[in-house]
Amino acid sequence: MASISSVGLGSGLDVKSIVSQLVALEKQPITALQTKEASIQTKISSFAQIKGLVSTFADAASKLTLDSGFNSMTVASSNASAVNATVSGVATPGNYAFSVSQLAQSQTSASGVVAAGTTMGLGSITLQVGSAAAVTVNIVDGDDTSLSGIAAKINDAGAGVTASVVTDSSGQRLVMRSNSTGAANAFTVSTSGSGPLGSLAFTTKQAAQDTLAQINGVDVTSSDRTFSQAVPGLTFTASQVTTTAADVTVTADTATTKKNIQAFVDAYNAINDLLSTQTKYDSDNKTAGDLQGDSTAVGIQNTLRSMIGSVTASGGAYNRLSDIGISVLRGGNLSVDDTKLSKALSTRDSAADVKKLFATKDAGEASNGIAVKFKALTSAMLSFDGTLNAKTDALNAEDKRNLSEQDKVTARATALEARLNAQYSALDTRMASLNSLSAYVSQQVTNWNKSSS
Template sequence: MATISSPGIGSGLDVQNIVSQLVAIEKAPLKQLETQATSFKTKLSVYGTIKSQVSALGDAAAKLSTSAGWNAVTSTSSNPSAVSVTAAAGAAATGLTLEVQQLARAQSTASTAVPTDSAMGGGTMTISLGTWSGGAFTAGTGTPVNITINPGQDTLTAIAARINEAGAGVSATVLRDASGERLLMRSSTTGEANGFRIEVAESGGAGLSRLAYDGSGAGMTQTRAAQNALATINGVAVVSATNRMTDTLPGLTVQLSQVTTAPVEIDVSIDPEGARKNIQTFIDAYNALTKTLADATRYDPTSKSAGALQGDGTAVGLQNALRSMMRSVTASSPFERLADVGIEAKSGGELSLNATKFDAALTTNYEGLRQLFTVANANPTSQGFGLKIRTFAQGLIDSDGVVSARSEAIQNALTRNGKEQDKVNDRAARAEVRLLAQYNAMDANVGRLSGLNAFVTQQIALWNKSTA
């Protein structure tokens, strides 16, 4: 911005104020542009909310469009402290009798006591995983792990740390009592195939052999043998390396915690409350979107205020399309309309759930209720409500969907508005420079004329005085 040191000093005019007012006239279009920009930003924000809510409605409908959304199950155990069961969605409804004869365990060993913090002899410990049977060890497919022990330096604490860092399939800790300290080792995983053998090759001092375990009784002592879990399901024997059976029964996870003395009854049944929850989520998502559209397109004659999208064709069209879709029919039977199962439209366009009607459908014709949302049909308008609304919602928010396109159009208009504001500000800045230069020149000229006038007046006064 160009300035002058003392504008108006020559002419006596308030040049700065005059220029400011003229520049304000140049900036007059900014007011309308700023108002438009605020409107664009508000619309863009509302469309962002609409897009998010359409996505939520699509997700809720998608959950109801497949059998998985209706196959929520509940599971119970007659003795959960001994056997607990978790059922995944889609697990078959069934009843089972389960007995536990043996729990899976990990192999454990303990060394003899040595003085606390005393250094052990050096050498190499080789740890192999495999199966013990009758005192004989059969190595598994894994590669044995060698651990080097420094003679006269490594204590049991240091050795335990080396074992834990080696990733050999076993864990180690040090137990201290009045006798000194012992090395305790345990398989990282339960099951007969995860037993372990420890071979020791001493070098640089004796003593490391006390940490060997080969099943002979020399070196470490086995405090617990590795074993599998043994159980019967409906009288059929099953074996598991762990107490958590995830693949034995499709869709069920069974946790064994105690050996049983009586059969445990397991019951898996369809959970209607899961479907009710999914339906309510769908209704809530639809109502949230409906309210946003209603508020955004509403005109209040009392306050004479309009919503951000009042008169917006895309918003009004979306509102009408949603209402029409909720009144449509499907190719399912015996329920064809949402109202048939108690999902009813209120006067404001939102949905409500008639609990009595819905519960009747839920308890007496669960399959018919499911078909109302999942039935597939060659005619898209006759598909189940889950399918048609999922497809409709996805089409709205895809990159070329109407909601995305409208948001992009508003964003483009906002960008153009910003460029127009920049142009106005640029013109005003150039006008201010030009006006200040012009008024500065005028002020200087007036100052020179005023000085000349004073000089001429002085000379005339002197001339008149000399001729008097």
Template sequence: MATFSSVGVGTGGLDSAALIKKMVDLEREPLAKLETQKAIVTTKISAFGQMKSLVSALSDAASKLTSVTGWNAVSTNSSDSKYVSATAVGGTLPTTFSVAVQSLAKAQSTASAALMPLGAAVGAGTVRLEVGRWSGTPESFTPGAGKAPVDIEVSASDKLSDIASKINGSGAGVTASILSDASGERLLLRSKVTGEEAGFRLSVMEGGDTDIGSAANTDASGLSRLVNGSTVTQSAADAKATVNGIAVSSGTNSFANTVSGVTFTAVQVTASPVEISVAKDTSAVSSNIDAFVSAYNAINQLINEATKFDTTTGKGALLQGDSTTIALQSALRSAVQSVTTGSSVFQRLADVGITQQRGGDLAVDKTKLAKAMNDNMEELKNMFRSTEGGSAEGIAVKIKATTTSLLSGDGFFKSKDNSLQLALKRNEADRVRGEARVDAFEKRLNARYSALDTQMSKLTALNAYVAQQVTTWNKSSG
């Protein structure tokens, strides 16, 4: 910004710098108004962003009341969850049954004979791991359908720890670890999952042999030592239980396909049957309705606060008088005040105890709502989520449609944001032009006062010279 440093025009005592500053400040006043306008627009953008977030929350709450799963919630109960626990999917019919657990599912575990010396190479060849089922007496192994054997190459320098690492990285469905004690090193293997179908078989083929698992590969030398003398420390086993006295089994401790819609989990072997019950869960419906009411009240209260007028101060809030905000509130209120013929018993929210209060908030009469749920849950569901269309469309469906429209890419909030962003761009353009205008004005003033100062300085010097000459003339004439 240009400055003017003269103490006064022609040293005549006029403070030109102060005078210029005052005139520039007056010229700058419209820029201050632009800054105020920018702050207001920015605050409005933030306010509508808050509204959008709350309308989105209302939309989510309405979705739960339009969803089938929101109305089909069930609760499960176990007479002793320390032994048997249970869950059920929405829509499961109310039922009760007893479960007795005879045994839990187990994973197969094996241990090789002790190998000496510790840390020595085992021998070259191939280790094969197969997943499948052991059965019969004597036991025979049947590979699992579609489960190909996994062959692991072992080099002549590989130690037992190297073989364990290769097994763990092979994806063979088995984990390996090393146990060391005074007698040597043992290779410990364990199925990654439980159940009779998750058993495994280890066989080897030493370097130079061609038939893996043959008798030639079960001696007490080289890689064969992993098979020779190995023991099964735990056999693979399914969990065994009875449901109402009928025997059932599962490869895991969870029985997901035994009782329709119910998954029960064996935790411990039982001494006596555990009772499992499934019932409709009205608390889930009540919670969803409470969440919907809270979401609606949150957006209603925000709009009320943003559009209020304080009669004491005579000042309005940020969006007081904003017609689009009032229209938004009206659209939401119309949706919650709508009527549906989708239910033959309940047509309005007020029919089930959800009423609008002074200021627009919703309140829930818990007693009336509980009676509606207990006496006519199906009709209550229809009132909210009927999809028959037209006048029969459920109230939650209508609210969801309203919020979806408001939140869409060409809806209320997008349109409002576009207009406010445009206002910000215009404000910035006006501010840039204003700054340029003020700078140019200040430069012109400085140039003019500098020229005036120079001219006045010359006149002052001339005046002093003339005065001196007059004085000299007066003296000589005397």
């Protein structure tokens, strides 16, 4: 008996359609799983956005916990080519008359003239720089005893001077210059030896000296050309000797402070906008945000809103953001009243209280500044085991389980398809055999009928 090569031929049934429908029915759960998987991926993407915005907000809050966030100063000099200043710490606004009578310089000493190519012989050179220990450079057998070789050995000794050879029409000179400026870095040179080295004498060509200046009539001295200790928070730099005092003016830079505060507000609003959009339900269109009902997203939004409206007993005149012109709008966003904020920053004492409102730290939860509180909160959210990473890990684990379930459904459907095809193939074979037998019996009956007649 020939085998059936196409399922359904023997039975006459539409086996392909029957198997296809049964397999499709077995695969039905995968549609719901795929829909859920798409939702999980959307949530993962949404929390990645939230994490990015929280990081930006953390940076903005961190700036307002630092002195540099509030103590910005603008420095101007009436003679910037001669005198200038930079803010190097907590500075106080003021005017400073700065005059320069002498600039710091290094000592330079040169030897007498030596004919080019002279072999200086063996011996030693002893260098004494300021109060440092003397350094002796020994020229021994095997050394290069030319002036260039001796200069190289001096430089390798780290004695606090740099040696070089200068050549002119009269011959060569060994020249040494102290590595640091200032009178305290003056140096002496002595030589010994039986050859030309022993009789080599040095003359000071430029004496070591300090910078001499006056700040508001008070004499100040520096071994270099900067004055970092004369006025707290300021570093003055002298570049030229002056004939009249340069007027250096230091004023409070409220524009930078306001910019830092605005950045804090903008970063907060970006988070609030995203969370509001993602968690809302539009009753008119009957559509929900991607994170509508998500407890983590709702929890983050509630925590941020609660903290932004909190009171801080920082010890200054201001206890709430609204006291300095930062108000909460409908929908949760913040708005800055520039006039009110400018007034709060207009005086030194008032500006100090604004700083306390944001930057007071280590004073306890109730008394820490607003920025300090938010820095701690966002750091916790962004930490390795914090809220945002924990949520992302949970979503990734859920996505993995979902894909595993899809694989299981696909595997069951594939197994069912193979089983049904095998069963219908066996049925076809059986039906074909029965049909063949039936045809044979019918033929025999017909033949018997003919014979009997």
